[in-house]
Amino acid sequence: MTVNLVIGTQWGDEGKGKVVDYFSKDADYVVRFQGGNNAGHTIKVGDEVYKLHLIPSGVIQGKTGIIGNGVVIDPEVLIAEIDELKSRGIVPKLLISDRANIIMPYHKILDGAEENSLGDKKIGTTKRGIGPCYSDKIARKGIRAIDLTDKNTLSRRLDELIPQKQRILNLYKINEKLDKEEILETYSGFGNCLKKYIVPTHVEINKAISSGKHVLFEGAQGTMLDVDFGTYPYTTSSHTVAGGACIGAGIGPQHIDDIIGIVKAYTTRVGGGPLPTELLDKTGTHLQTKGGEFGATTGRPRRCGWLDLVVVNHSCKISGINKLAITKLDVLDGLKTVKICTKYKLKNKEIDYFPASIEDVENCKPVYKEFKGWNEISKKSNKLSDLPKEAREYLKFIEKELKIPISIVSIGPGRKETIDV
Numbered sequence: 442m443t444v445n446l447v448i449g450t451q452w453g454d455e456g457k458g459k460v461v462d463y464f465s466k467d468a469d470y471v472v473r474f475q476g477g478n479n480a481g482h483t484i485k486v487g488d489e490v491y492k493l494h495l496i497p498s499g500v501i502q503g504k505t506g507i508i509g510n511g512v513v514i515d516p517e518v519l520i521a522e523i524d525e526l527k528s529r530g531i532v533p534k535l536l537i538s539d540r541a542n543i544i545m546p547y548h549k550i551l552d553g554a555e556e557n558s559l560g561d562k563k564i565g566t567t568k569r570g571i572g573p574c575y576s577d578k579i580a581r582k583g584i585r586a587i588d589l590t591d592k593n594t595l596s597r598r599l600d601e602l603i604p605q606k607q608r609i610l611n612l613y614k615i616n617e618k619l620d621k622e623e624i625l626e627t628y629s630g631f632g633n634c635l636k637k638y639i640v641p642t643h644v645e646i647n648k649a650i651s652s653g654k655h656v657l658f659e660g661a662q663g664t665m666l667d668v669d670f671g672t673y674p675y676t677t678s679s680h681t682v683a684g685g686a687c688i689g690a691g692i693g694p695q696h697i698d699d700i701i702g703i704v705k706a707y708t709t710r711v712g713g714g715p716l717p718t719e720l721l722d723k724t725g726t727h728l729q730t731k732g733g734e735f736g737a738t739t740g741r742p743r744r745c746g747w748l749d750l751v752v753v754n755h756s757c758k759i760s761g762i763n764k765l766a767i768t769k770l771d772v773l774d775g776l777k778t779v780k781i782c783t784k785y786k787l788k789n790k791e792i793d794y795f796p797a798s799i800e801d802v803e804n805c806k807p808v809y810k811e812f813k814g815w816n817e818i819s820k821k822s823n824k825l826s827d828l829p830k831e832a833r834e835y836l837k838f839i840e841k842e843l844k845i846p847i848s849i850v851s852i853g854p855g856r857k858e859t860i861d862v
């Protein structure tokens with residue numbers, strides 16, 4: 442029995458799609474447990490590139506994908522994603538939790554309205570309705586996957602909810618009339634389409650675990666976007682940390698064997714909020730161009746900076762990470778020097794923890810250790826010993842600082858461009 446968990450340790454886009462695809466070769470089930478189609482996970486197989494938003498990355502390897510109860514689902518997006526995969530010759534094996542909350546049209550409208558009302562303090566959300574849907578879930582005003590499969594239940598829920606939502610839209614002065622009958626027809630249609638996948642997935646997952654199957658959990662976003670441990674309020678609305686998998690899939694923590702933290706060899710972030718190691722100079726632009734740092738969901742440019750080990754250490758502690766996967770090491774090729782932030786300077790004091798106050802984070806000045814750069818990582822070898830000496834030193838420093846072993850190093854987007862340490 443092996444139950445592993447892969448999560449992002451930074452602000453998302455660490456390469457979870459690539460790493461999950463790589464580990465999926467040994468998996469029976471791959472499970473998403475939080476987030477929604479704010480995620481964009483890229484998998485490159487030969488010349489084919491897949492960008493998945495809701496369907497777990499393991500389906501590309503032919504494994505069963507499970508969308509757990511902690512995910513928020515936009516059914517229209519999910520159906521389009523299934524159809525797109527089918528058109529490319531992949532019929533995804535899929536299970537959807539009956540308890541997962543559904544993103545409704547008013548969630549998407551409200552996401553935009555709330556962002557507009559924040560002016561220059563806006564979060565920079567993906568405007569996919571994620572925050573408003575999670576808010577409704579916690580406020581017990583959500584619609585769940587199971588509700589879509591019964592038109593009478595859905596009709597009753599909409600009778601309760603639509604007038605409330607209409608009042609909120611009116612408060613925001615949004616000229617939009619929510620048409621209950623139209624929403625009912627559309628969403629029960631989605632329910633009919635998805636009915637065959639909707640099951641109590643927590644039962645399936647626990648059965649799989651006790652029968653010795655290999656289950657791989659695929660995190661979305663990253664620790665610094667976690668609603669408790671990230672740069673709040675500049676975060677997403679779910680638990681992106683390892684603990685989120687237990688709640689978002691319905692398993693006990695004792696079942697998890699390895700918790701693999703993905704660390705991009707530098708740092709990126711999309712949207713607003715502080716980024717202590719951000720580079721606003723030509724090195725930042727260089728990383729953005731060379732790393733292709735443009736959002737897989739919204740296409741927005743990602744802000745770039747040096748690797749921040751205060752951030753990664755914070756993530757490792759919160760999630761109990763016991764293995765590291767370093768990605769995009771090749772993007773640092775050709776730089777004369779590379780830097781790693783090991784501490785922050787805040788009000789003339791050195792600190793090694795990530796502060797809770799957003800004002801403190803904004804005032805943190807990174808303290809760097811500088812490394813000699815390297816020319817080019819050869820894509821022809823996937824042996825650690827064939828990496829340039831300077832690149833090995835860079836990796837060794839990360840391991841030593843975090844006291845966690847590196848289990849894989851990714852040196853390109855493709856499946857084969859992976860060093861299994």
Ligand code: GDP
Binds near residue numbers: 453853
């Ligand atoms: P995710 O959200 O964590 O799955 O990451 P994204 O897919 O949003 O962004 C990662 C991007 O980097 C994608 O375009 C990947 O194809 C690419 N990528 C992943 N690993 C590597 C790597 O080791 N080197 C390079 N050059 N690109 C990589």
Ligand code: IMO
Binds near residue numbers: 453569663737
């Ligand atoms: P993956 O899984 C990077 C960011 C948004 C915004 C904040 C809140 O591909 O790593 P939301 O729409 O969730 O309310 O937006 O979170 N964000 C991501 N950034 N990668 C992601 O997912 C993200 N999902 C959300 O840019 O700053």
Ligand code: MG
Binds near residue numbers: 455480481482738
């Ligand atoms: Mg992404």
